[in-house]
Amino acid sequence: MPEAQAPTPRRTNWTNLLFFTLTPLASLVLVPLHIRMNGFSWGLLAFFLACFALSNLSITCGYHRYFAHRSYEVHPFVRWLYIIIGSGAFQGSALAWATDHRRHHREVDTDADPYSINKGFWYAHLGWILLHEDPKHSHLRCPDLEKDRWILWQHKHYPWIATFVGFLLPGLAAWAIGLGFWAGVIFGGALRIVASNHSTFLINSACHYFGRRPYTDSNTARDSFIMAILTFGEGYHNFHHMFQADYRNGVRWYHWDPTKWWIRSLSLVGLASKLKRVSKEDILKAKLQMEEKFLIAKGASSEYVAALKLKVVEAQARARHLREEAKRLKAQMRTSLQGSAAVAKITQLKADYRKATEDFQTAYAAWLAYQRAFQHARIR
Ligand SMILES: [Zn+2]
Ligand SMILES: [Zn+2]
Structure with missing residues (x-):
């Protein structure tokens, strides 16, 4: 050789x-x-x-x-x-x-x-x-x-x-x-x-x-x-x-x-x-990944952390989907879809979006509260 x-x-x-x-x-x-x-x-x-x-x-x-x-x-x-x-x-x-x-x-x-x-x-x-x-x-x-x-x-x-x-x-x-x-x-x-x-x-x-x-x-x-x-x-x-x-x-x-x-x-x-x-979702995903690693390294239950994280990710994805759907419908309304039915649909979508945002905030608050229990050591 x-x-x-x-x-x-x-x-x-x-x-x-x-x-x-x-x-x-x-x-x-x-x-x-x-x-x-x-x-x-x-x-x-x-x-x-x-x-x-x-x-x-x-x-x-x-x-x-x-x-x-x-x-x-x-x-x-x-x-x-x-x-x-x-x-x-x-x-x-x-x-x-x-x-x-x-x-x-x-x-x-x-x-x-x-x-x-x-x-x-x-x-x-x-x-x-x-x-x-x-x-x-x-x-x-x-x-x-x-x-x-x-x-x-x-x-x-x-x-x-x-x-x-x-x-x-x-x-x-x-x-x-x-x-x-x-x-x-x-x-x-x-x-x-x-x-x-x-x-x-x-x-x-x-x-x-x-x-x-x-x-x-x-x-x-x-x-x-x-x-x-x-x-x-x-x-x-x-x-x-x-x-x-x-x-x-x-x-x-x-x-x-x-x-x-x-x-x-x-x-x-x-x-x-x-x-x-970069999208907010991608940034949060990377952050959650690192925080999950930290929590598990500090002795948190991996199943519990994964479930908590999933709730945050799913709530955020739903809010994003509804926001984009409302945007798409609005654009469509400008060209073809008209009338009270379309307006009602947009109003409903906006309400769903507000609810999804609240769900996301609740899930994220639960995630943060859980993290606070492990705050004696920081992510390095
Ligand atoms: Zn550079
Ligand atoms: Zn560098």
Whole structure:
């Protein structure tokens, strides 16, 4: 039998090593020096925060939820802005970023995952970027993105575009509003790049390390409110790995997810469309599955838990069926079915739907009450 070949060790990427060492060092020296020489101003802080938000949103809304996941459609001008502003984040071209990210989802936690948490926290955070890619993964595999000429243009000229957008543009913008060119380069360039990069890198490291797993335990991704704050909403990472096509990561309206709010706002003004959402039923099904596992592990009777769960699922399915039936009939009424009989049927369906919703709420309340008895340990 032929001997298994040892994997070729990956070479250090000196350009990246230098960049990710020099930008924090430069920030550490130049930020206090600039403040000492020119003083602090709220305008400068606001400028930094604006650059930080723009840079991060172009990655989370653009690179991540649009280019990597295609979780919504966007106006060509916004797509172009994502490419241009995203370049300044110094996280590589959208094509390379999306290729790595799609592989991360496909191969999560395995050896082929480009930033597998199983290779260590620091490897997932930054270490993987400091090494050249394994040649066996170096060919590009995003045929849908490779059709876009702006994506190809950005990929081809990436270092120049990134330098212009990442350093020169903030310098020129700060100069134009009276803060000074170097203030722009230091605060809107170097410091913003460091903050922006580590905010994104936390998704690959901390979001696979800290928090809860309410939807799936088939991978290491976790949900954490603190991480959501630090990552512009990407911290609901367990939900995201379970339902990657959904444009939301924080699925409840109150979940901190500025990325989702930005996409929703774009859609309200007609600049985004076809926002993909997973159904409430599918989300609840995944959650119940995890909670069932937890209850059984805590010693609950599996038959009792299964029966309780079935009641919730069936009640929800009935409510959904009635809601869709009422919708269908209403649409039909507009075209053909008319008269008092149809109106009476719709009224009856609505009443049945209200009753089914109440049944669902009762069943779900019973499920939650049963869970409270086991609350001394949380799902991890
Ligand atoms: Zn992940
Ligand atoms: Zn993703």
